[in-house]
Amino acid sequence: MASIYQSIEMLSKEKGIDPQIVLDAVKDAMLAAARKHFRSQEDLVADLDERTGNLQIYSVKQVVEAVDDPVKQISLSAAKKIDATAVIGASLREPKPTELLGRISAQTAKQVILQKVREAERDSVFSEFHSRQGELVNCVIKRLEGQDYIVDMGKTEARLIKKEQSRIENFSVGDRVRCVIKGVERGGKNSGVVVSRGAPELVMRLFEQEVPEIYDNTVAIKACAREAGERTKIAVFSRDRDVDSVGACVGMKGMRVQSIIRELRGEKIDIIEYSDDPVQYVTKALSPAKISRVTIVDSAEKHMEVVVDDLQLSLAIGKRGQNVRLAAKLIGWKIDIKSEEEKRREMESRMGDMVISGAPVSVLIDNGMEESIIEKLVGAGIGTVERLGSMTPEELEAIPGIDEEVVRQIQTSVVAFYGQYDESGDEAATEEASDRAPADVSGIESAIDNELSSGSANDSFESLETGVLEHDLARHEAALLGKTGEVEMLDLGLVEGLSGAPSSMRGLADSADSDETENGILSDTIDRTE
Numbered sequence: 001m002a003s004i005y006q007s008i009e010m011l012s013k014e015k016g017i018d019p020q021i022v023l024d025a026v027k028d029a030m031l032a033a034a035r036k037h038f039r040s041q042e043d044l045v046a047d048l049d050e051r052t053g054n055l056q057i058y059s060v061k062q063v064v065e066a067v068d069d070p071v072k073q074i075s076l077s078a079a080k081k082i083d084a085t086a087v088i089g090a091s092l093r094e095p096k097p098t099e100l101l102g103r104i105s106a107q108t109a110k111q112v113i114l115q116k117v118r119e120a121e122r123d124s125v126f127s128e129f130h131s132r133q134g135e136l137v138n139c140v141i142k143r144l145e146g147q148d149y150i151v152d153m154g155k156t157e158a159r160l161i162k163k164e165q166s167r168i169e170n171f172s173v174g175d176r177v178r179c180v181i182k183g184v185e186r187g188g189k190n191s192g193v194v195v196s197r198g199a200p201e202l203v204m205r206l207f208e209q210e211v212p213e214i215y216d217n218t219v220a221i222k223a224c225a226r227e228a229g230e231r232t233k234i235a236v237f238s239r240d241r242d243v244d245s246v247g248a249c250v251g252m253k254g255m256r257v258q259s260i261i262r263e264l265r266g267e268k269i270d271i272i273e274y275s276d277d278p279v280q281y282v283t284k285a286l287s288p289a290k291i292s293r294v295t296i297v298d299s300a301e302k303h304m305e306v307v308v309d310d311l312q313l314s315l316a317i318g319k320r321g322q323n324v325r326l327a328a329k330l331i332g333w334k335i336d337i338k339s340e341e342e343k344r345r346e347m348e349s350r351m352g353d354m355v356i357s358g359a360p361v362s363v364l365i366d367n368g369m370e371e372s373i374i375e376k377l378v379g380a381g382i383g384t385v386e387r388l389g390s391m392t393p394e395e396l397e398a399i400p401g402i403d404e405e406v407v408r409q410i411q412t413s414v415v416a417f418y419g420q421y422d423e424s425g426d427e428a429a430t431e432e433a434s435d436r437a438p439a440d441v442s443g444i445e446s447a448i449d450n451e452l453s454s455g456s457a458n459d460s461f462e463s464l465e466t467g468v469l470e471h472d473l474a475r476h477e478a479a480l481l482g483k484t485g486e487v488e489m490l491d492l493g494l495v496e497g498l499s500g501a502p503s504s505m506r507g508l509a510d511s512a513d514s515d516e517t518e519n520g521i522l523s524d525t526i527d528r529t530e
Contacts, residue, residue: 016155017120023048025116029109030055034096036108041071044096058093122191125156129184129193136205139195141175151179156193164196168229168265178263180205198228203269206260207234213248222274225329229267233285233326237274246271270326278333282306285327289316292340302333313339359385359417369413376401389414 008026012019027046034044034057043060061074063086074094079086086092139151139158149160149171164182171177179195180202196202204221213219219238226232238245249271250257257269275281279294282304289312297303308316316337317324328335338346361369361377361384380399382388388410396407 011117015117015121015124017117017124021120022117025113025120026055026109028116029112030057030098032112033109034098038096043072045093055098057096057098059096061092061094063088063090063092122186125192126184126186128155129181132181133183134201134205135181136202136209137179137181137195139177139179141171141173141177143173151177151195153193153195158193158195160195160197164194164198166197166229166265166267168267169197178202178206198226200224200226200232203232203234203260203264206263207249210256210259211249211251213238213243213245218243219245219248223330223332225326227322227326229265231268231270231322231326232264233270233272233330235272235274235281235285235330246273272330278304278331281331282327282333282335285330286316286323286335286337289323291316297336303336304333305336305338307338307340307343310339310341313337361385361388364388364410364413364417367413367416369409373402373406373410385414385417389418 008019008022012022015022027048030046031044034046038044045058045060047056047058048054061072061079063076063079064073065076065088067073067075074092076086076088079090079092082094083092137153139153139160142150142152142157144150147162149165151158151160158179158181160179177197179197180199182194182196182199184193185191201224203226204224207221208214211219214221214236218240219236222235222237224232224234234249236245236249238248248256257271261267261269270287272284272287275284278296282294283291286306289308291312292307292309295305295307297305306316315323318326324335324337361374361382364374364385365371376399377388382391382399393404393407393411396402396410397404402410
């Protein structure tokens, strides 16, 4: 039994735990076996004899004058037989025979020792690796359990679970891989260290190893978003304005980034420059797509809208939305991508919603309708004048409180409401025609006389405005230029040759010219004959 110290020391070194923890586990195992064997309620303790290396079980009893509980108390006379120095109130340790412990008790002790050592080992692993999350470690594939890989980290084993693997990677037993510590599970079936090959931290640690500027903090990694096995986006920032952050990560002829791509089995990596401006940041994050404009929808909720050209929409979204999904993870904003056509349709829809669908029926108060009638119409669900004007008298009379007299009042008010627009339209047309017309008829006469004397009447008449004549003829209100007896005469000679006159006026002018021409020829012929 003297070799028990050596066994405890070897076990503690193998498991990486404190030897005292192993010793306490052995004591607890002996006590459990003793209680199961003796089947008593005595207070038992285990102790290790440092001289002999033997483990001894003791029953602890209180020394009293009168014994009330024989299991936990002992009289002074009985105590002195065991220990001559025993006094009242002292605790006496009475040895229990360990030779009687059989095979079942030994098996119980073994199970207790294994359980205690396993718990101690789990606590030791947790305390060691809990603070090392995100650290890059070298591992060796030890075995395969289901879809999970068990890897050897040297001091302990770790688990590379299915969801932390890259979908394009397959390993064999004995392969060396670099993983990042994802976390430590303290309890449960799969307790222990969990490593990952699909975490963004793996790419960040690889860049730190490959790029000296990142290692010495000249270039900082601001964010990283990854979909393992497909694509990674990483944002970098240079603290030295003379150092190109993206160029430092790419390396000469791409040597640095190519080394990381080979480690990740051909995974694509996008390196972008970090910016504090979210608009510039998202523009670079959505590369290689070209962004037309960016709108911040809600800065508090980190929501933005990105508009791209119609031909760039599929490129900006990416395969199965991968590009925009990674960009949103990278910058930490919610991104809505729309094409120019979609944005145009959206704006047209919003403008259409802003258009007022009709005038409210309350405006009919200005046209003589009583307020009580309007309340009845609104109560019946008639809110606009357009809706009211489209209803038949029978439909109006079906509304409670509305009879034939009220229907006539409604019709009068609606007609008056629409009539004001017709009157304003006529007034506008009259004003427009008046603006185009010359000031008076005398102005037209003087213009004609001047042109006739200059010999260029026909050319000038082509551009002469005749708004007064057009307006008057259209409304059957021709200007009175002369009277003969009781018959009113219109002097059409003033408008001879006016191409801008109405067709009806030109007809009258042509007929007058024809009559005058015929009369002139006839009179000339008569004169020659005479």
